[in-house]
Amino acid sequence: MRTSPDAVLKTLADPTRRAIFERLCREGEQTVHVLTDHAGVSQPAVSKHLGVLKLAGLVRDRRAGRETHYSAQPRGLEPLLDWMTFYSAFWQERFDRLEDLLKRIDQ
Amino acid sequence: MSKPAIETLSIVVEREIPFPPEKIWRALTQPHLIEEWLMKSDFKPIMDHKFKFTADWGSVDCQVMEVEPHKTLSYTWGAYGLGSVVTWTLTPKGNGTQLRMEQSGFGTDKQQQAFYNGAKQGWPKFIAALEQVLAGLPA
Numbered sequence: 001m002r003t004s005p006d007a008v009l010k011t012l013a014d015p016t017r018r019a020i021f022e023r024l025c026r027e028g029e030q031t032v033h034v035l036t037d038h039a040g041v042s043q044p045a046v047s048k049h050l051g052v053l054k055l056a057g058l059v060r061d062r063r064a065g066r067e068t069h070y071s072a073q074p075r076g077l078e079p080l081l082d083w084m085t086f087y088s089a090f091w092q093e094r095f096d097r098l099e100d101l102l103k104r105i106d107q
Numbered sequence: 108m109s110k111p112a113i114e115t116l117s118i119v120v121e122r123e124i125p126f127p128p129e130k131i132w133r134a135l136t137q138p139h140l141i142e143e144w145l146m147k148s149d150f151k152p153i154m155d156h157k158f159k160f161t162a163d164w165g166s167v168d169c170q171v172m173e174v175e176p177h178k179t180l181s182y183t184w185g186a187y188g189l190g191s192v193v194t195w196t197l198t199p200k201g202n203g204t205q206l207r208m209e210q211s212g213f214g215t216d217k218q219q220q221a222f223y224n225g226a227k228q229g230w231p232k233f234i235a236a237l238e239q240v241l242a243g244l245p246a
Contacts, residue, residue, distance in 0.1 A: 005189040083189055087210055091120045097144035101134055102126045
């Protein structure tokens with residue numbers, strides 16, 4: 001099922017979680033260890049955040065030996081983009097209709 | 108022009124309209140007129156009034172948040188899995204009106220406000236990364 005824009009926003013509302021996602025966007029694939037070194041919280045906490053990000057479709061994981069590698073999934077942001085694209089067109093069209101209506105009605 | 112602003116997840120449409128604010132206000136607040144350009148609704152320009160916009164594709168749940176006749180009208184807009192706030196601002200300009208509509212995903216709704224306050228710190232840095240990511244997405 002597709003993630004709702006609201007769920008994406010809520011997932012990224014947590015500053016630590018957002019920092020992890022940002023880092024993955026910026027630096028590419030990272031191990032949990034490396035992410036923990038930069039996160040300022042414990043490894044279990046980082047793993048938990050990664051679990052939430054994965055559930056929202058924002059990251060993907062890959063097992064390699066004893067390490068799990070995570071990478072950002074930019075497509076996870078698409079619900080937000082879709083929302084904006086839809087409403088931009090929607091309001092433009094409604095403004096046109098509003099102007100038409102104003103021309104027709106009495107002062 | 109409509110301008111999706113990823114910074115605030117808001118959409119702004121602004122137009123100069125050759126009619127006075129009073130007339131535009133009627134079109135924004137009288138259900139029989141609202142229906143002609145937006146959707147069918149049981150809107151009333153009363154604070155906290157809960158209403159719905161309905162169309163053949165579904166409905167939008169709303170609540171009035173701000174009413175300042177001929178100047179500002181704001182209501183929550185819940186649809187498509189995202190609570191947002193729609194704010195209309197009317198500013199007299201010459202013989203007409205500058206009409207501005209902003210739909211924002213970070214509204215003044217309590218929950219959204221709490222979210223926004225939590226998200227504000229470090230948000231600009233995140234936006235920079237986000238824009239980079241979006242630039243790399245296939246069109």
